[in-house]
Amino acid sequence: MPNRCARASFHLSEAAWRGSGQAGGVGVLSIAPELFDQQQVHELDGLLLDSLDLECSHYTPAPELLAADHDEAPVTETLVSHLLKSNCLVTGQPYWASVQISYSGAQLDQAGLLQYLVSFRNHNEFHEQCVEAHLHGHLDALPPHQAVRVRALYAPRRAGHQPAAHQPPAAAAASERAHRLCGIRRQEYSRRGVLLRAA
Secondary structure (H helix, E strand, C coil): CHHHHHHHHHHHHHHHHCCCCCCCCCCCCCCCHHHHHHCCCCCCCCEECCCCCCCCCCCCCCHHHCCEECCCCCEEEEEEEEEEEEECCCCCCEEEEEEEEEEEECEECHHHHHHHHHCCCCCECCHHHHHHHHHHHHHHCCCCCCEEEEEEEECCCCCCCCCHHHCCHHHHHHHHHHHHHCCCCCEEEECCCEEEEEC
16 A cells, blocks of 8 residues: 555656646555545634625636735735635536635735635636636736645535526525535645645
8 A cells, every 4th residue: 555655646746747847746645445434624724814804896817806015024824715616617516615825925915815716706617727727826926925835625516416507596505505515525626745635
């Protein structure tokens, strides 16, 4: 088992960072099936942004909402939100996610960051692209950050789940809420050294 994990880690690391001009690693942890019920799901560490009192009016990705304070001393902090939602490019079904953003550098404007996360609400794209191309790409473009790590935990989509757009509003809201809360089993996607996994 350890040899297989080491081989998988080597191949995944090589594939994940190929052509990037950077070096990094992907960790692999193998858990035996009889130990699955011992795995715990816990809240993401960090400052929760969701209680900020603000108005959101953008519902397609709006990177212009992102800003950083370059006049203050650099910070190292971790921010969390449970309000990331986009839609499957093929089926239109909702992808709900919790996001953890850890960074060092000029302090991000928290209200703008939360509005930016909410701006994905009507966006149709696979969740990997939302995290990699949009979230990570736009945050990396805010200098001068020494390090940015984006981690997204996605709730699973159930087979045969009816897209919210085809349900009455009350049913759609209840369905999405239940879908968001149903997940002991979650999919995890993160750049910078964390393996995409189904837990």
